[in-house]
Amino acid sequence: MKKHVAIAMAGLLAVAGLSSCGSDDGGSLVIWHDKTDAVVEVLRKAIEEKLPGEKVEFVKRDSMTDQLKLVGNDPSSCPDMYIFAHDKIGLFATIGILEQLDGLVDPSSYEESVPLALDAMEYQGVNYGVPLYYETTLFLYNRDLVGDKDPSLPSLPKTSEELYSYMKEYTDGRRYGFVEQHSTPYYASAWINGWGGKILHDDGTPGLNDQAVVDSIEYHRKFVDYMPRTSADYATVNTLFLEESADMVIGGPWMIPSALEAGIDIGVAPMPTLPNGKPLSPYSGVQGIQALKIKCRDPERRARIKAVMECFVDPEVQGELALVSGCAPALLDAYEVDGVRDNAIVKAIEEQAATAIPMPSRPEMDIMWSELGYLLTDVNMNGAGVRETADKYQEEALRLIAQMQ
């Protein structure tokens, strides 16, 4: 019995060993991604049309960051390229597994893109990827409850103070004027950025206790009083909106399909402006394609990688990508494609792009997300004082960043 087990084990080991070598046969190019089948289909079709005969294998990875950290330097198991949100570019560039884009892909092909998308692909002055499409959070509202659809409805707040009065007036036990994931850093950052605060400065120093950050969190706190205080996760916000218990929400474009399905007459409005006259300025995530350094050494393979990356720099392809993913395309020309120009989601995101800023991609950002999260939950959910809590987590962030070096 034991013998059989041993033989089976040995067999398994052998198979595992062989299969891990499989990808280095010089045959297919491998692209890792974390996207839906519809997105991959568009990409595959683009390659089939423009590069007939080129073999590209799309592999879906759930924990892309960990996987790339693990094998990013190992030619036998790393992919040639990957498609992922831009905010890990700094991390991968720091550990040194990314190929620079300059010298690989001709800049003139993609430089006519939305500036935000181009900025996102850059880390410390070096360009690392071709932007494909991007998303921002949006100010969504239920047109049956608020807005100009019916004169009897209250009008849509344009400033945060108007929003606050609206919340005060209409929020009761069953209905909320406005709901957002108030203690989730990604969402709360819109308020901080709009206020002029920076949770991570460009040189990598944290700014949690900067005056602007502290002020914005202090200001934001009064809104939390009229939102579900302790449950502010995606499920809660989404459900409240779908059940018509929330008139307005800040959420991602990914909330729109389910809202339409639930029969909600959904509207997208510009973000309200803060007392300083600037609108809330959400972070944006840009999806792009990056190449792995170790795979670009061989000139022949490098040329194939270049060709594949370039074939996604196409208005038609990016337009279609935006439509199937509910985002907005990076290339400016893609906005002229039929079906893209008049798409409401694309339009809303495009308008938002003027005030949105790409998420910082420095590796320190991972620490900032978690420390800002603690700061927000302590303040919003447990009533801690903003200044001393901000000081506490600033110190913790400094300590962790020092430990990182």
Next chain:
Amino acid sequence: MKKKEGFRRFEREARPWLFASLSLLTILLVVVFPIGHTVYLSFTNMGIYNYYDYSLIGFGNYLDAFSLGSASFLRSLGITILWTALNMALQLVIAYVLAVLLNSPHLRLRKLYKALLMIPWAMPGYVSILLWKNGMFNGQFGYLSKIFSLLGVDVDFLSNDIMAFLSCTVVNLWLALPFMIMIIDGALQSVNRELFESAELDGCNAIKKHLFVAIPSIVPIVSPAVLITLFTTFKQFDIVNLMTISPVGTGAHIETVIVYAYQQAFITGNYGYSGAVATLIFLLVVLSTVFFDPSFRKKGAKHGSR
């Protein structure tokens, strides 16, 4: 002739090793090597900024682990010990009581109760945890929150440390009790009824019968299961992580050591430090195995001649 005999002897002694060698090799590769590598990393400064070119830095990471910060290793260790002790105590008491009730002589629908008690075990833990989080504790829609707010009390189940700790304990009990009940139930059935009768004749009351007859008889049977549960509870990750941290924080800071080590490695990218924490956890588990596992302690008695 002598040579042949020597070869036979060699063959006889080498044979088992030869058969076991592939399994041993597998164990070496999947168990021993990762542990060894982690220990090695714990002495280096491997992190995001020294990802491929890290160097040995001695005991620096271990010193860091024992220095006091706001979210330090020692705090999470304290939480873990409290977590393990509280959960084990509650589990054993509740499981014992329920198992005794299941064994009461005139109980009807015994099988139905047993089946119902096993349901939490049949469900994937991940699903159970999220159901508890969103279905029971959610401040807006949670069943428990609704009940409490009808009673006029607002309870924050997950946003302050003590309530979150207790909520997590409830979920852990829900997940872990079926196993313990099954083990104790099985053990109780194996206790010789005559012991109870003679205890009764000797004038034992009900409580004494449990304390001096039932419990001592089941200890040897349930102790391996208790040991397993002790370690599962100690290294419980999903509950604390899903209930209070992932995907968004709920405001409680009740990281256990495993959650802490995970955060150090995968959020702050501090592999050297995380390795040191993991090594300390490993040593702790090894030490407690030696301490709690009777087979380690009785070894001396069994092989008294050595």
